[in-house]
Amino acid sequence: MIQCVKCGQVDGIMKAGYVRAKQRYLCKWCNYYFTHSEKDDSIQSLVKRKRHQTTIIDIAKSLGVSNSTVSRALHGHADISPETRQAVLDKAAQLDYQPNQLAYSLVKSKTNTIGMIVPEFQNQFFPNVIIGAHEVLTEAGYNLTIMQSNESYQVEISNTKAMLANRIDGLLISLTQETNNFDHLSLFAKRGIPLIQFNRVCDQIDVPKVVVNDFEASFQAVEHLILNGYERIAHLGGPLTLQVSQERLRGYRAAMEKYGKPIEDHMIIQGMLTQQKARIYGQYLLELTHRPDAIFAVNDSSAIEIMLMAQEKGISIPDELGVVGFSDNAESAYIGPGLTTVRQPTLHIGRTTAEWILQLVDAEEILLNEKRVLSTELIIRGSSRRCG
Amino acid sequence: MIQCVKCGQVDGIMKAGYVRAKQRYLCKWCNYYFTHSEKDDSIQSLVKRKRHQTTIIDIAKSLGVSNSTVSRALHGHADISPETRQAVLDKAAQLDYQPNQLAYSLVKSKTNTIGMIVPEFQNQFFPNVIIGAHEVLTEAGYNLTIMQSNESYQVEISNTKAMLANRIDGLLISLTQETNNFDHLSLFAKRGIPLIQFNRVCDQIDVPKVVVNDFEASFQAVEHLILNGYERIAHLGGPLTLQVSQERLRGYRAAMEKYGKPIEDHMIIQGMLTQQKARIYGQYLLELTHRPDAIFAVNDSSAIEIMLMAQEKGISIPDELGVVGFSDNAESAYIGPGLTTVRQPTLHIGRTTAEWILQLVDAEEILLNEKRVLSTELIIRGSSRRCG
C-alpha cells in the first residue's frame, strides 16, 4: 500500500508517529522517514493562487528568449539587436508589464527613494517644504516617502526604523520638540545612509544641516519693534531643546542688549507651543501687572492667538501691544491689522535639502558638519507699525 | 604561458578574439573558449565593496544556526526553544539588525504600504486629509507614500506607474483637473490592487469613492445668500471635468430655481481656478454692467481673491457684495469681515478613506461603485450676513 518515496519498497514500511497532523512512516530498508501527503489540490490550489503580475520571465517565455535578454532590452543596454529589443518592448506593452521595483531595489541595493520625516502638518511650513523637495526629487527620478512624527519622540523612532527597513537612499528629517536623544539618527551614519537635518536641527550630531538665519531674523524682528518705540518686549519662544529656539532667543537678547533694553527673565517663555499652551502663556503675559508692550513669538499661530486674546481684552494693536510672529502663514496677512512676521523660504528649503541629499547619495564621502543657511525676510504689517 | 582553465594544457592555446576588452583564448584540446582575467583586485575590490547591512544570515552564522531558525525566532513563530529565541533576539540587537522590507515584500507580495496621490499641496485641504489618513494607517502598521501630481495629467500617470512599480497594497487618489482619461486607473483593477477615489472623483470608472455632499452644501450656501437678500448671484465654479464642480453647479441651480431667481449663463463661470484665473474671472464679474450682488465661489482662495478685489474697487462687503467660499481655509476666518464658507471634514475624509482601503486590502472581493458621502457644515461669517 504505502511505498517508500526513496527506495520504492512496499514491505517493511512502519508507522512512525504523526507530524503536523500527517501520518509519518519509516522505511526499514533505507531507514528514511517520510510522510504520506494526500494531495487535496482540488480547491486549495484555486484559493491560494495569487494574482499574477506579469514579470520579465513571462515576456521571456512568450518570446522564447532569456530573462537577461529581456532585462537588457527593457533598459536599453547594449548587446541587443534592434529587432529583439522592439519585440520585447512590444510584448511588454501588450502584457501591461510593470517592473517590480522591489526586486530591482533588492539586487541593486538602491531604492531611488528619499524619505522625509516632519514633526507636523498643521502649519503650512512643512507642506511647503515638501512641495519644494518633491519638485526636485521627481525631476531626478526619485520618489519621496513622507512620514509624520506628530511631535512625538517615540513616533519619530518608529518612523526612522521604518525608513531603515524600507532601505531608503537618504533621509531628510526635521526633529520633534521632544527629541533629545539621537541614537536613532546615528544608525544612519553607521549604515552609510546620508541624512540631512533641516529646520529643527540639533548640534549634538554631525550631519549636514539646512537652516535659516534664525539669529539675524530674530534680531531684525526685535530691532524693528524697538525702532517702532516698543520698550518692554516679551519673547514667546519654543522649547530650548530645539536649536531654532536657542538661536531666536539669542537674536532677541542681542537686539535688546544693543539698544539697552532691560531683559527680564519672566518676560521670556520657552515651551512647547501648541494652541492651548500659547493661550496659557499669552494669558500670563497679558495679565502681568507690568504688562509688556510688545511680544515676539516664535511662530505665527502663537502670535495670532495673542492678537485674538488682546482683541478680547480690548488691548489695541499696534498701539498698546506690538506683535511679531515667525513664518508668514497664509492667514497672517489677513488677520486684524496684519501680522508682522518673518517669512521663511519654505520652497527653497525643500529644494536645497533635496538637491543636497541627491549629491550625498552619489557621493563617495560626506562632508559632515556643513550647514547651509538660507535667508529670511521680515514682512512688516500693521501689528507692529506704531506711528512712533 | 597561458593555461587552459579546463584541461590545464599549455600548448595549443590559440587567441580567439577579444570580448569586452579582454583577450579571449581557445583551447584546441578541449575546444573550450575562455578569457584570461587578469584580476586587478587590488583597489577595485575595495572601491566596489558595498556597505554591508547586517542580515538574518549574519545572525545565523554568528550563532551557528540556520536562517530559518533566525527568521522564525524574530517573528515569534512556533517551533523555537525559548533559549534560542532569546539568543537570536540578543544577537539581533547587538548587531543592530534591521529587517529588509524589500526582501520581505518580494517574497510575501505585500508591501504594507498605501499610496496616495493628491493634485496639490497649496490649499490646506489635502494636507489635512493626509493627517487623517496617516493617523489610521500608522496605527494599523502601514506606511503611507505620498505623491503629488501638481494638477498635471502626465505627472499623475507617471505617479501611478511609480506606485505600481513599488507594488503598493492600495491607492488613494484625488484626480487632476486635467484628467479625463482613466486607463491608468483601470490598471489597478486589472491587477487586483484596491483603489479609492476621494474628493476629486469621476463617475466614468467603477471604484469606491469618498466625497462630501457637494450638492446639498452648495444648495445651502446659495440658499443662505438668497435668504440674506441677495438676488443676482454669480457662480465661480471649477472645471466641469470634475464631478465636484458639476455637483456644486447643480446645487447652485437648484437653489436659484427653488427661489425663482433668474439663472444667467454669463454669471456662471467654470474653469481651472488658479490664483491668476480667479483674478481674471473676478475682474470680469465685478465689471459687468449689471454687476452680481453676490458670488458663490468653489474654493476659498478664489473667494478671498474676490474679496480683495472688491476692497480695491471700493465695493463694500457684505452690503454691496456677498461672498461665500468653499473649504474653510485657515485664513478665511481672519480676512475682512470673515468669509462665509463650507467647512469640509478633511480629517474625517482622510480617516474614512484609510480605514476603507485597509478593509479592501484584506477583502476577498470588492464592492465596486459604492460611494460614501460625508457631511459638510456651512460656516456663516461676515461676508454674507446682510442685515436684510
Added chain:
DNA sequence: AAAAGTATCGGTAACGTTTGCGGAGACGTT
C-alpha cells in the same frame, strides 16, 4: 586559413526573506 574582431544571446549566481516539509532525538505507551 589562421587569427582577430563583432554582434547577439544564454546561464546563473547573487540580493534577503519566508515557509513548507522533512529529519532526528527524547520520551512515553502499548
Added chain:
DNA sequence: AACGTCTCCGCAAACGTTACCGATACTTTT
C-alpha cells in the same frame, strides 16, 4: 519491539531582477 507524540531545527525553493561571464555564429583582417 512497535508505535505515538512532542520539540526543535535545517534544507531548499521561491519572490523578480540584474550583471558577470561565457558561448555561438558570423565577418574581417593578416
